[in-house]
Amino acid sequence: MRNGLIVLSMLLCSITSAAAQVSVGIGLPGVSIGINLPVHPELIRVPGYPVYYAPRVNSNYFFYDGMYWLYTGDNWYASYWYNGPWELVAPEAVPLFVLRIPVRYYRRPPAYFHGWRSDAPPRWGEHWGDAWEQRRRGWDNWNRSSAPPPAPLPVYQRQYSGTRYPRVEQQQVLQSQNYRYQPQDAVVQQRYQAQRAQSAAAPSSPSAPRKQLVQKGGEDVQRHVAKAAPQPGPTAKPERLQPPQGTERQQQAPRSQGQDRGAQGKGAQEPKAQRESQQPKQAATARQQQAPRAQGQDRGPQGKGPAQESKQGQEKGRDKGEKEGGERNK
Helix, strand or coil: CCCHHHHHHHHHHHHEEEHHHHHHCCCCCCCCCCCCCCCCCCCCEEECCCEEEECCCCEEEEEEEEEEEEECCEEEEEEEECCCCEEEEEEEHHHHHHHHCHHHHHCCCCCHHCCCCCCCCCCHHHHHCCHHHCCCCCCCCCCCHHCEEEEEEECHHHCCCCCHHHHHHHHHHHHHCCCCCCCCCHHHHHHHHHHHHHHCCCCCCCCCHHHHHHHHHHHHHHHHHHHHCCCCCCCCCCCCCCCCHHHHHHHHHHHHHHHHHHHHHHHHHHHHHEEEEEEEEHHHHHHHHHHHHHHHHHHHHHHHHHHHHHHHHHHHHHHHHHHHHHHHCC
16 A cells, blocks of 8 residues: 555656646746856857857856857757847757767766767767657768858847846847847757747737737827827817716706805895994984984974963953953942
């Protein structure tokens, strides 16, 4: 039972490692391969070869025909910028002059290089098998005197290091502006064009739709701005945004109510002010009205006095006449 569990665990581990290798093997450009160069490395030409190597980099790092080539983890990778992103290259697609680099220029040779001649290329046929050997037959046979000249180094990349290292979409622009060299090797040409096409599309597939959405949104914003702010001209009139009917009524209703309230408040304040200002006038008017009335009342008794006096005089005269008439009769 225990042995069965051990075998099962070993099988699961092998399946997991195989899946990991497949995920890396499919390898989009930009896979992490454990190589990070903070600055552009120093490159020295391999004598008699159109290839450069990096003596101060602790890795198998080369430059050939306008591209960087790296051998690590039993895989070849390629990039046209010195610190990637790196793209996995199948053994059948590695350029011939990269395969022919002598063993001594591998700064970190794998263990299976042990015992091979340092001035000769690695024994790739032994390592990759007969099928590869048949497909790449004659790869190590060439005339050394007819080797092509090396491609110029992209020295402009030295100014892009650390945090200034460009993103993938910027790399292609800088490459086209500063490095006019075109690959001469047919295999490199295919690799170069394929990698440039992938970089032009996007660093990774999920970001391509995002870029289209951003561009589409930018166009929408521009159209909206152009509609909101038309270009000045003799007949250009600013476009007024009509609010919804319900909103207009709501805005007008509170406004009319506010005006009515303001009018009411003002009307309520005006009588108060008028009353305060009219109180002295009313008091004066009341005094003026009362004064003649009082004088009339005063004149009434005075006017009534003479009438009473005449009446009393008549009565006194009558009494006096009666007395005199009585005396005469006596």
